[in-house]
Amino acid sequence: MSTLWSGRFDTAPDAAVFEFGASFAFDRRLFEDDVRGSLAWADALREAGVLSSEDARAIAGGLTEILQRGTADPAWVSGPDEDVHSFVERQLVERIGDAGRRLHTGRSRNEQVSLDLRLFLRRRIAALQRQVLDVLDALAALAERSGTTLMPAYTHLRRAQPVLVAHFVLAHAAALRRDYARLGAAAAEADALPLGSGAVAGTNYAIDTARLASALGFSRVVTNSIDASADRDFAAAFLHACSLSMVHLSRFAEDIIIFSGEEHGFFELSDEASTGSSMMPQKKNPDPLELVRGKTGRTIGRLAGFLATMKGLPSGYNKDLQEDKEAVFDADATLAGCLESVALVVRGLRINGERTTPAAAGLLLATDVADYLVSRGLPFRRAHELVGLMTRRLLDEKRDFESLTLAEWQRYSDLFQADVIDRVTATASVAARRTPQSTHPDAVAAALQDLGAFIADARRRER
Ligand code: ARG
Numbered sequence: 087m088s089t090l091w092s093g094r095f096d097t098a099p100d101a102a103v104f105e106f107g108a109s110f111a112f113d114r115r116l117f118e119d120d121v122r123g124s125l126a127w128a129d130a131l132r133e134a135g136v137l138s139s140e141d142a143r144a145i146a147g148g149l150t151e152i153l154q155r156g157t158a159d160p161a162w163v164s165g166p167d168e169d170v171h172s173f174v175e176r177q178l179v180e181r182i183g184d185a186g187r188r189l190h191t192g193r194s195r196n197e198q199v200s201l202d203l204r205l206f207l208r209r210r211i212a213a214l215q216r217q218v219l220d221v222l223d224a225l226a227a228l229a230e231r232s233g234t235t236l237m238p239a240y241t242h243l244r245r246a247q248p249v250l251v252a253h254f255v256l257a258h259a260a261a262l263r264r265d266y267a268r269l270g271a272a273a274a275e276a277d278a279l280p281l282g283s284g285a286v287a288g289t290n291y292a293i294d295t296a297r298l299a300s301a302l303g304f305s306r307v308v309t310n311s312i313d314a315s316a317d318r319d320f321a322a323a324f325l326h327a328c329s330l331s332m333v334h335l336s337r338f339a340e341d342i343i344i345f346s347g348e349e350h351g352f353f354e355l356s357d358e359a360s361t362g363s364s365m366m367p368q369k370k371n372p373d374p375l376e377l378v379r380g381k382t383g384r385t386i387g388r389l390a391g392f393l394a395t396m397k398g399l400p401s402g403y404n405k406d407l408q409e410d411k412e413a414v415f416d417a418d419a420t421l422a423g424c425l426e427s428v429a430l431v432v433r434g435l436r437i438n439g440e441r442t443t444p445a446a447a448g449l450l451l452a453t454d455v456a457d458y459l460v461s462r463g464l465p466f467r468r469a470h471e472l473v474g475l476m477t478r479r480l481l482d483e484k485r486d487f488e489s490l491t492l493a494e495w496q497r498y499s500d501l502f503q504a505d506v507i508d509r510v511t512a513t514a515s516v517a518a519r520r521t522p523q524s525t526h527p528d529a530v531a532a533a534l535q536d537l538g539a540f541i542a543d544a545r546r547r548e549r
Pocket residue numbers: 109113169195196199403405407408409411
């Protein structure tokens with residue numbers, strides 16, 4: 087196999103060394119981006135007077151043919167080439183001869199690979215964002231169908247206070263909305279044209295980089311050629327956005343794994359989103375959710391590993407940077423697969439109100455009892471202490487607040503009046519919340535509406 091750089095060498099590289107350095111096995115995923123980048127570059131060379139119109143036309147024709155062939159038959163994009171850039175150039179020269187040998191004028195693979203990865207991220211991030219919207223859609227529908235069903239909210243994994251199931255569902259949606267924005271920020275970071283940087287010092291030809299940037303859909307051009315040849319901040323930002331998205335999917339998975347188990351029984355997984363045991367016939371396992379949780383470690387590993395790759399690099403391009411691609415591809419594929427699974431799980435999730443509603447009552451109402459006393463003028467700290475004492479007694483007697491008669495309430499404090507019976511229920515508890523981020527049913531309905539508007543707006547902007 088001849089390389090793009092064989093001229094300087096007496097002998098070909100050792101086969102094992104070549105194989106070790108080759109990236110075509112994975113950077114073939116950049117095929118489409120590489121060809122599109124070259125089409126634009128050839129045009130910029132023509133405009134700069136470097137390529138004759140004839141050569142530029144031949145190159146455009148050859149590249150278009152290559153792009154069509156490769157997109158129609160992805161398996162064709164393979165061979166003994168060192169990388170995808172070498173593959174495309176070989177194919178071009180095979181088709182159009184010397185004109186193809188003029189394409190790389192004034193350009194380096196260092197900037198080319200940065201360009202390709204930026205283009206790849208732009209299209210993949212948009213696709214991931216669409217998948218985030220699909221999950222958000224499924225969560226909105228789940229919140230919707232939960233109506234005003236109650237469940238306990240937890241802190242320290244101990245029952246804390248009653249909330250609407252919808253409020254719990256929308257909590258996970260809130261995190262995913264941040265992920266949507268964070269993925270967008272990574273795309274914005276990748277949104278700069280690196281071409282014109284040459285290998286490290288810039289190019290000798292009068293390329294109109296601003297024009298080339300807009301031809302390729304970039305909103306700006308990089309500012310320093312040395313920085314550009316080794317800047318992979320956009321890749322790191324993407325890996326971070328993927329990692330945090332995975333952390334959120336993992337936390338959702340963990341909640342549902344726990345809440346769909348026999349001990350809680352709050353939710354029932356659909357059969358499509360569950361698996362059985364080869365030995366225990368009764369089992370219905372949440373494998374997809376466990377895999378989402380498990381794969382999160384892998385994505386965080388990609389981020390941590392890539393940052394470690396970057397930290398010792400001297401200025402300018404270094405071959406270490408080739409490690410960016412497998413990290414990015416793996417994080418992308420992992421997040422895409424997990425988003426798809428989670429959407430499927432959420433769509434099939436059944437809420438078991440007979441289990442969530444009673445779990446939302448009982449001693450969880452202690453804070454509401456204290457707030458009742460505060461409304462009668464008792465300082466909160468005193469109210470807290472008194473309700474703590476009541477809780478201790480009720481625990482001993484295996485009873486809860488709702489079983490107390492008015493006389494029993496008043497034995498604890500004469501501040502308790504007849505209305506305490508109605509004020510200390512799970513339904514009254516959520517209705518007493520006053521802030522927009524609270525679980526008050528009106529606040530939750532508004533939050534659900536806001537989520538719907540966000541999804542509709544994001545989908546509109548996508549088109
Ligand atoms: N495969 C290389 C990479 O992924 C492409 C750039 C090669 N540049 C070079 N000077 N060897 O980074």
